Amino acid sequence: MTDLEQYLHSYFTFDQDDLVKVSALFRKKTLNKGDYFLKAGRQCNQLCFIQSGLLRIYADVDGKEVTQWISSQGYFVADLSSLLFQTPSRWYMQALTNLEIFVIERADYNRIGEIIPKWPETEKLFLAHCFTMMEDRIFSFISMTAEERYHFLFERNRALFNQVPLQYIASMLGMTPETISRIRRKQLQ
Amino acid sequence: MTDLEQYLHSYFTFDQDDLVKVSALFRKKTLNKGDYFLKAGRQCNQLCFIQSGLLRIYADVDGKEVTQWISSQGYFVADLSSLLFQTPSRWYMQALTNLEIFVIERADYNRIGEIIPKWPETEKLFLAHCFTMMEDRIFSFISMTAEERYHFLFERNRALFNQVPLQYIASMLGMTPETISRIRRKQLQ
DNA sequence: CCATTTTCTTGATTTTTGTCAAGTAGCTTG
DNA sequence: CAAGCTACTTGACAAAAATCAAGAAAATGG
Numbered sequence: 001m002t003d004l005e006q007y008l009h010s011y012f013t014f015d016q017d018d019l020v021k022v023s024a025l026f027r028k029k030t031l032n033k034g035d036y037f038l039k040a041g042r043q044c045n046q047l048c049f050i051q052s053g054l055l056r057i058y059a060d061v062d063g064k065e066v067t068q069w070i071s072s073q074g075y076f077v078a079d080l081s082s083l084l085f086q087t088p089s090r091w092y093m094q095a096l097t098n099l100e101i102f103v104i105e106r107a108d109y110n111r112i113g114e115i116i117p118k119w120p121e122t123e124k125l126f127l128a129h130c131f132t133m134m135e136d137r138i139f140s141f142i143s144m145t146a147e148e149r150y151h152f153l154f155e156r157n158r159a160l161f162n163q164v165p166l167q168y169i170a171s172m173l174g175m176t177p178e179t180i181s182r183i184r185r186k187q188l189q
Numbered sequence: 190m191t192d193l194e195q196y197l198h199s200y201f202t203f204d205q206d207d208l209v210k211v212s213a214l215f216r217k218k219t220l221n222k223g224d225y226f227l228k229a230g231r232q233c234n235q236l237c238f239i240q241s242g243l244l245r246i247y248a249d250v251d252g253k254e255v256t257q258w259i260s261s262q263g264y265f266v267a268d269l270s271s272l273l274f275q276t277p278s279r280w281y282m283q284a285l286t287n288l289e290i291f292v293i294e295r296a297d298y299n300r301i302g303e304i305i306p307k308w309p310e311t312e313k314l315f316l317a318h319c320f321t322m323m324e325d326r327i328f329s330f331i332s333m334t335a336e337e338r339y340h341f342l343f344e345r346n347r348a349l350f351n352q353v354p355l356q357y358i359a360s361m362l363g364m365t366p367e368t369i370s371r372i373r374r375k376q377l378q
Numbered sequence: 379c380c381a382t383t384t385t386c387t388t389g390a391t392t393t394t395t396g397t398c399a400a401g402t403a404g405c406t407t408g
Numbered sequence: 409c410a411a412g413c414t415a416c417t418t419g420a421c422a423a424a425a426a427t428c429a430a431g432a433a434a435a436t437g438g
Contacts, residue, residue: 081318178425355415
């Protein structure tokens with residue numbers, strides 16, 4: 001079983017046959033550090049699965065980069081709205097490290113339902129999980145201080161904190177690098 | 190055409206036949222100001238469509254109510270995660286005004302696909318729209334000041350500001366009522 | 379391995395926002 | 409209409425976070 005199949009299996013509990021057929025729609029690809037998977041303004045025509053490495057999702061606001069999220073191993077990534085409605089993407093998606101991904105084209109993605117009859121149901125449940133995570137994230141902004149948000153993310157995503165420049169994490173949390181640095185110092189004492 | 194049918198039509202572009210069949214799965218209901226559509230800890234077994242009135246969605250954090258959102262006419266509302274996974278709801282949903290809603294039970298909701306073959310596709314696109322709105326909201330927290338967030342919401346949701354106690358709007362925006370009051374004063378000058 | 383660049387930390391200061399307390403305005407209801 | 413709520417505003421102050429500037433530490437690339 002490839003890693004992609006393993007992940008598909010753990011997320012979606014397909015049976016072996018379907019697994020192979022679906023994963024055959026993906027093709028493996030590598031990106032070098034600094035390469036873009038997607039640029040704002042372009043159309044998102046693919047969805048990718050991250051096999052290894054880190055992908056930073058950010059927007060450009062008056063020349064300042066605002067990091068929306070950093071996706072790592074096991075994530076599915078696309079600008080969903082751009083993928084489905086063929087509108088321009090709002091996000092840049094750039095490799096923070098060398099990156100191994102599996103890529104599926106829009107047309108093939110839309111064909112998964114033909115292979116797996118219960119795909120629409122499965123997909124809905126997957127989207128619902130993402131929904132919950134986004135709700136939690138919104139809730140963290142309206143109900144927590146900067147310090148609490150830091151811990152909230154840290155507890156859920158420890159791995160990130162060793163691998164990623166803190167300035168990006170600060171941006172994800174809606175605070176400055178200086179603030180995150182001071183929160184960290186507190187922890188050590 | 191009832192209002193529900195009108196809205197279903199505008200959101201989903203069903204044809205007339207399907208429209209009638211789907212809307213027949215909903216039953217009309219009224220809630221009085223202060224009544225709960227859902228309480229945290231309970232299971233969400235229904236989805237509702239708001240015909241008129243305002244429904245406040247909030248959580249209780251150590252005795253303090255944090256308003257997550259206020260839904261108004263034309264909104265579909267449920268704790269999606271609780272509805273689909275039958276987990277306990279995280280939100281209270283309380284009528285801010287007398288409320289006319291159309292309610293559909295989980296079982297009937299899950300049956301829509303039998304009536305409208307392309308429902309799963311339609312539902313996915315609807316969820317994707319919600320996704321985009323949540324992404325925008327998250328982005329407002331990581332990239333805007335309190336004042337900018339205020340305007341961002343105000344431009345998109347003017348109607349709310351006349352109908353809803355400002356303290357709830359403040360909470361949705363992640364700020365105190367005093368801060369919102371000061372932002373407002375600035376506008377007048 | 380050294381030079382350069384990038385990232386992180388720290389301190390001083392300013393700005394923003396929260397907290398507390400008091401007062402006002404506007405509803406609601408008996 | 410008056411009493412009692414509730415919501416809103418305001419001011420004084422405190423706390424949190426941003427900004428600016430400088431320097432330290434770490435990573436990167438020849």
